[in-house]
Amino acid sequence: MNALQNGLSLSGITKSFGETDALNGVSFEVSCQEIVVVLGPSGSGKSTLLAVIAGLETPDKGDVLWDGKLLTHTPPYQRGFGLMFQDYALFPHMRVAENVAFGLRMNAFSKSEAARRTAEMLKLVGLAGFEERDVNTLSGGEQQRVALARSLAPQPRLLMLDEPLGALDRNLRERLILDLRDILRRVQQTAIYVTHDQQEAFILADKVVVMNAGKVEQVGSPLEIYRRPASLFVARFLGLSNLFPGMIISQEGKSFVKTCLGIFPSAAQLTGAVTVLLRPDSVHLDGQHSGRLEGRIREATFRGNTSRLLVETNGLSMEFEFLSSTPLPPVGAQVQLSFDPQEAIQIMPPDQ
Numbered sequence: 001m002n003a004l005q006n007g008l009s010l011s012g013i014t015k016s017f018g019e020t021d022a023l024n025g026v027s028f029e030v031s032c033q034e035i036v037v038v039l040g041p042s043g044s045g046k047s048t049l050l051a052v053i054a055g056l057e058t059p060d061k062g063d064v065l066w067d068g069k070l071l072t073h074t075p076p077y078q079r080g081f082g083l084m085f086q087d088y089a090l091f092p093h094m095r096v097a098e099n100v101a102f103g104l105r106m107n108a109f110s111k112s113e114a115a116r117r118t119a120e121m122l123k124l125v126g127l128a129g130f131e132e133r134d135v136n137t138l139s140g141g142e143q144q145r146v147a148l149a150r151s152l153a154p155q156p157r158l159l160m161l162d163e164p165l166g167a168l169d170r171n172l173r174e175r176l177i178l179d180l181r182d183i184l185r186r187v188q189q190t191a192i193y194v195t196h197d198q199q200e201a202f203i204l205a206d207k208v209v210v211m212n213a214g215k216v217e218q219v220g221s222p223l224e225i226y227r228r229p230a231s232l233f234v235a236r237f238l239g240l241s242n243l244f245p246g247m248i249i250s251q252e253g254k255s256f257v258k259t260c261l262g263i264f265p266s267a268a269q270l271t272g273a274v275t276v277l278l279r280p281d282s283v284h285l286d287g288q289h290s291g292r293l294e295g296r297i298r299e300a301t302f303r304g305n306t307s308r309l310l311v312e313t314n315g316l317s318m319e320f321e322f323l324s325s326t327p328l329p330p331v332g333a334q335v336q337l338s339f340d341p342q343e344a345i346q347i348m349p350p351d352q
Contacts, residue, residue: 005068007031007190008053008158013062015048022048023059024214030158030207033188035181037201040211041237046194049211050160053192054083066157082156084147086163090135096122096146097131103154121149124183141172148180152187159184159191165200177203198238202226210234232351235277242318246276246347257347260314261293268347275348280308281321282344285328289338291345293318297331311335 008030015023023045030036038046051057053064055076064071071079082103090099097118104114122128125145130138135146144164151159164180165173181204184191195201201208202222210217210225218230229235235243246259248271257266259276268274283293295313306321307328320337322328329335339345 004029004031004065007034007067008192009063009065009068010049010053011063011065013049013052013059013064015045015052015057015059021214023052026062026211026214026216028209028216028219030190030192032190034206035184035189035191035193035204036207036209037193037195037205038209038211039195039198039201040217041196043213044211045214046196046211047162048214050083050162050192050194053158054081054160055079080157082151082154082159084151084159084161084164086166090143090146090150092136094135095131096127096133096135096138099135099146100150100153103150107154109154117153118149121153122146124152124187125149126179140168141176144168144176145179148183152183152189157190159189161191161193163195164193166195173197173200180204210237212237228346229277229348232275232348235348240277240280242278242280242316242320243275243351244278244316245350246274248272248274248347257345260316262291264291264341264345266347270347270349273350275350277346277348278318278339279344279346280319283320283337283339285322285326285335285337287336287338289340291339291341292336293339294334294336297329297333297335300328300331309335311337 011027013023013026026049038049040046048057052059055074059072091102100118100121101114104117109117122130125148127142127145127149135143138146165176168176177200193204205222207219208222208225209219212233218225218234225234226238229238229240232243244259246257248266249256249258255266256263257274257276293313295311297309298312299310301308302324305324307324309320309322309328311318311320
């Protein structure tokens with residue numbers, strides 16, 4: 001892999017702890033001013049990856065580069081990177097301004113410059129006037145903002161955030177992730193954000209890196225990841241459960257996939273047995289499309305803007321989403337659905 005000349009490059013990063021492979025050949029890039037979200041379940045290697053990038057861990061194999069220059073053996077304090085943790089790690093004996101200014105003093109900012117920069121950062125995160133507040137009296141959201149201000153104050157060339165909203169309740173997290181996205185983009189901060197929450201990832205990211213068991217499963221924009229998951233793991237992790245077997249066949253020189261729901265055109269570069277994904281949000285309560293299925297509604301769930309139907313068809317239990325404004329048949333009714341195979345069907349390698 002050619003190293004990125006303006007940002008971070010990871011090439012073949014491998015790290016083991018005893019017999020456990022925490023990272024296995026991880027490679028991707030973070031361009032300057034780009035927000036990259038590393039998304040995956042617990043144990044996928046996300047936090048270990050941040051530790052390697054920060055210089056807190058040395059990889060067994062692979063290279064960490066910034067602007068094309070090797071950093072693998074550069075100590076953490078010389079990398080110019082910032083790291084923000086889930087627990088914020090605020091100093092309880094210091095006031096808000098002292099917490100924010102801590103990194104500035106460590107970086108030899110003058111007293112006046114540190115005060116100016118501290119006030120600037122607190123205004124940026126919506127805490128102007130909080131300089132003399134005791135951090136122990138702040139709410140969880142306010143503490144998170146102080147930690148962010150402290151992380152941004154020294155102007156790190158890369159900011160890494162390790163599940164920074166994980167300790168907050170869902171409603172507060174949803175509000176703060178939007179604020180965080182706005183702040184990072186306003187200051188044009190290059191950032192890596194680690195989370196297990198796909199909603200956070202899709203809201204925040206310019207680019208998403210999906211990890212599983214120490215490996216990169218897929219890299220792409222939020223839309224690419226959601227619309228075209230590259231593996232069964234990614235599909236299942238995103239909650240796309242309408243997966244069933246198929247077989248690639250050839251008819252009159254064209255490729256098709258044969259399934260329990262019918263035979264559909266295939267553009268996949270695959271042969272033999274495959275797994276087919278039917279997207280839950282791409283079906284319609286009409287007969288206007290060539291793909292058809294019929295089944296019985298077993299369950300209906302209201303989810304705010306959408307309603308989800310569990311439909312039994314051809315021996316399968318499948319979930320489908322509709323706007324809540326869509327009139328739906330009652331539970332127990334037979335339902336006929338249609339879909340555009342090119343939009344709704346994705347063909348992937350078979351389950352292992």
